[in-house]
Amino acid sequence: MFSLAVIFYLHCPLGDTSSSSSKFPNGEHVGFPTQRSPVLPSGFRFLLTAASSSPRACPELSLILLAPALPDTTMQTVRHSEHTLKTALISKNPELVKQYEQLDPREQRLLNEAFRPGSDLFGPITLHSPSDWIISHPEAPQDFEEFFSDLHRKSPSSGKQTIYIQCIGLLGNTRSISEEYLKWLKGYCEAFFYGLTVKLLEPIPVSATRCSFRVNDSTRNLQIHAGQILTFLKKKKPEDAFCVVGITMIDLYPRDSWNFVFGQASLTEGVGIFSFARYGTDFHSSHFKGKVKKLERKSSSDYSVFDDYYLPEATSVLLLRSCKTLTHEIGHIFGLRHCQWLACLMQGSNHLEEADRRPLDLCPICLRKLQSAVGFRLRDRCKALVKWIDAESTDTPRVTPKHSREELVTLPKPVEAFKEWKEWITRCLAVLQK
Ligand SMILES: [Zn+2]
Ligand SMILES: [Zn+2]
Numbered sequence: 487m488f489s490l491a492v493i494f495y496l497h498c499p500l501g502d503t504s505s506s507s508s509k510f511p512n513g514e515h516v517g518f519p520t521q522r523s524p525v526l527p528s529g530f531r532f533l534l535t536a537a538s539s540s541p542r543a544c545p546e547l548s549l550i551l552l553a554p555a556l557p558d559t560t561m562q563t564v565r566h567s568e569h570t571l572k573t574a575l576i577s578k579n580p581e582l583v584k585q586y587e588q589l590d591p592r593e594q595r596l597l598n599e600a601f602r603p604g605s606d607l608f609g610p611i612t613l614h615s616p617s618d619w620i621i622s623h624p625e626a627p628q629d630f631e632e633f634f635s636d637l638h639r640k641s642p643s644s645g646k647q648t649i650y651i652q653c654i655g656l657l658g659n660t661r662s663i664s665e666e667y668l669k670w671l672k673g674y675c676e677a678f679f680y681g682l683t684v685k686l687l688e689p690i691p692v693s694a695t696r697c698s699f700r701v702n703d704s705t706r707n708l709q710i711h712a713g714q715i716l717t718f719l720k721k722k723k724p725e726d727a728f729c730v731v732g733i734t735m736i737d738l739y740p741r742d743s744w745n746f747v748f749g750q751a752s753l754t755e756g757v758g759i760f761s762f763a764r765y766g767t768d769f770h771s772s773h774f775k776g777k778v779k780k781l782e783r784k785s786s787s788d789y790s791v792f793d794d795y796y797l798p799e800a801t802s803v804l805l806l807r808s809c810k811t812l813t814h815e816i817g818h819i820f821g822l823r824h825c826q827w828l829a830c831l832m833q834g835s836n837h838l839e840e841a842d843r844r845p846l847d848l849c850p851i852c853l854r855k856l857q858s859a860v861g862f863r864l865r866d867r868c869k870a871l872v873k874w875i876d877a878e879s880t881d882t883p884r885v886t887p888k889h890s891r892e893e894l895v896t897l898p899k900p901v902e903a904f905k906e907w908k909e910w911i912t913r914c915l916a917v918l919q920k
Contacts, residue, residue, distance in 0.1 A: 564611040564620065566827060571601035574827050575851045577631035586854075593864045596917045600828060600850035607914060608828050608849055619834035620826060628823040633855045639821025640756055641859045642728040647682055649675060649816060650727050652719060653689040654710075654734040655792060657762075658800045663897055664689070667800050667808075670899050671733070673877070674809045677870035679816065680862040682728065692736060693789035702737065702746065706777035707769075708795060712738040712750040712759050719757045729756035729819045733812065735797050737763040748811070753819055760815050764838070765807035766798025802900035810846060817852070820859050827851045846907040847871075865918040868911050875901050875908045 566574075575597060576586045586594065599605040613621060633639065651672060656664040668686055675684045692699070697714040701707070715732055723730045738761045740747045751758030768774050776796035783791070798804060814831055825832035830849035835841035848856060857864065878899050901908075 562613045564613065564826070566610070568601045568603060571827060571851070574627075574629035575600050575854060577629065577634075579631050582631055582634060585858075590863070592918050592920060595920070596864060596914055597850040597854055599917070607910070607917070611826070611829050611833060612843070614840070614843070617836055618840055619824070619836045622836055623834060625824055625826070625834070627826040629827075630851055630854050630858075633821060633823075634858060636821055638754075639859075640728070640753065640819060641821075642682055646726055646728050648724070648726050648728055649679060649682055649684045650687050650724060650730040651675070651684065652687040652722065652730060652732045654695060654715065654732050654759075655692050655736050655795075656689075656797055657733070657735050658897075659797050663800055666897055666899075667805070670805060671808060671812060673874050675812065675816070677867065677874045678809075678813045679856075679860055680867035680870050681860050687722070687730070691789065692734075692792045693787075696787075699736075699789075699792075700739065700742075701778045701781045702739070704745070705737075705774075706779070707737050707763070707774070708776065708778055708791065709737045709739040709746060710734070712740045712747050715759045716750055716752055716755075716757055719759065720752070720755050723755075723757060727756065729758065729816065731757070731812065731816060731819075732759035733808075734759070734761050735763050735766075736792070736795070737761055749815060751815060751818060753821070756819055758815055758819060760811055762804065762808045762811065763798075765804055765811070767801065767803060768798060800897060800900065802903040805900055806846070806903040807841065810841070810844060814844075817848075817856065820856060822852055822855050825849055825852050845910075846904070847911070865915065868915040868918060871911050872908055872915065875904045875911075 576583055586597075589597070596607075599607045611620065616622070651668070653664070653668050657667040658664040668689065672684050672686055676682075692710055695710070695715050695718045697718065698711040700709055702709050715734075715738075719730050719732050738747050738749065738759065739745065740750055746764075748764065749758060749760035763769065763776075769776075774796075778791065781791065810831060817832055822832050824834040825848075828849035828851070829845050830852050831844055831847055832849075832852045833840075833844050835844060847853075853864070
């Protein structure tokens with residue numbers, strides 16, 4: 487049995503939500519305030535929540551859970567009716583229907599795949615174990631209309647259209663690998679949030695944040711205080727920022743009594759801090775090289791333990807997980823809540839296997855939300871995503887520099903793990919170009 491805690495935490499205009507579980511080593515880190523559901527047997531909860539908390543989104547009881555409890559070995563499906571998915575995507579509000587009908591017909595054709603029976607582009611959410619997010623953390627579903635009419639959500643406005651990324655500590659074993667990794671993430675965000683500007687703030691060492699840190703009692707890895715980093719980022723937020731997101735390969739904790747947190751965000755302030763530390767393939771290994779036997783500090787301002795701290799190898803899987811996490815979390819800052827309609831990047835995840843199961847991209851319902859906030863053409867965005875996968879990848883022949891030692895260690899972008907997604911995006915693009 488795992489002994490770590492999972493923490494969900496955010497600040498928003500409607501109040502704070504936090505919860506913890508003592509069961510699972512991995513967990514979603516940014517949640518949304520939802521009405522607390524009555525405590526019901528696991529497996530029943532989502533069914534009742536979906537049916538009762540959002541009658542607009544669920545005009546009929548279309549959600550099918552095949553059994554009240556899930557045996558660990560059985561995969562099950564959350565399947566909505568065609569009518570429900572169509573309403574979640576288009577809505578019944580005449581203004582929003584009109585807005586939808588004004589979209590390019592090819593864009594409508596792609597989005598309509600959400601409710602086309604037998605679509606090979608978008609499928610239902612599958613449940614693999616009782617620890618999956620939807621079962622263990624019931625939330626009210628958010629359809630397009632609810633997203634659109636949410637007075638508290640943030641949208642990029644004129645003069646505030648830039649996503650800033652602040653790297654804290656290195657992301658790779660050398661400075662040049664770290665810089666490359668950052669550029670890959672920046673490029674990916676530029677494609678994903680197509681049309682917005684993404685800028686990198688000058689990377690800083692952990693010491694620059696003056697945050698508290700500790701060694702985790704059970705994993706023995708170093709952790710930095712997420713809330714103090716958020717405070718630091720708020721002060722640094724540039725005038726033209728839509729949001730500032732801190733990223734780090736150092737694990738995070740939100741308060742002394744809690745075990746760890748993947749990240750923390752303040753949606754009203756438009757700041758977030760996210761860690762990729764637990765996405766390294768060796769994090770949960772008993773041979774994990776980031777274990778610290780004893781934390782020795784000469785003073786409270788002594789951050790030297792971070793100087794040569796272990797960092798996981800920049801593999802294609804780590805890059806894929808980092809891209810998914812970053813875009814999922816920035817999606818929350820746009821006001822997108824956890825998706826409960828179709829398999830989607832915005833699904834919550836409670837553990838690494840579930841996070842890996844999430845698609846790289848958004849379902850049509852979440853895609854329409856993001857499109858309405860950012861204003862991109864779907865075709866341009868798909869093309870940009872394919873271009874990012876192809877550009878400077880390990881498949882691209884590179885000229886080896888003759889003299890610069892620093893450049894010699896520069897990695898080509900590892901994109902093997904993105905290949906199946908490139909094929910999928912290309913099929914979406916085919917629909918958009920018919
Ligand atoms: Zn989330
Ligand atoms: Zn979705």
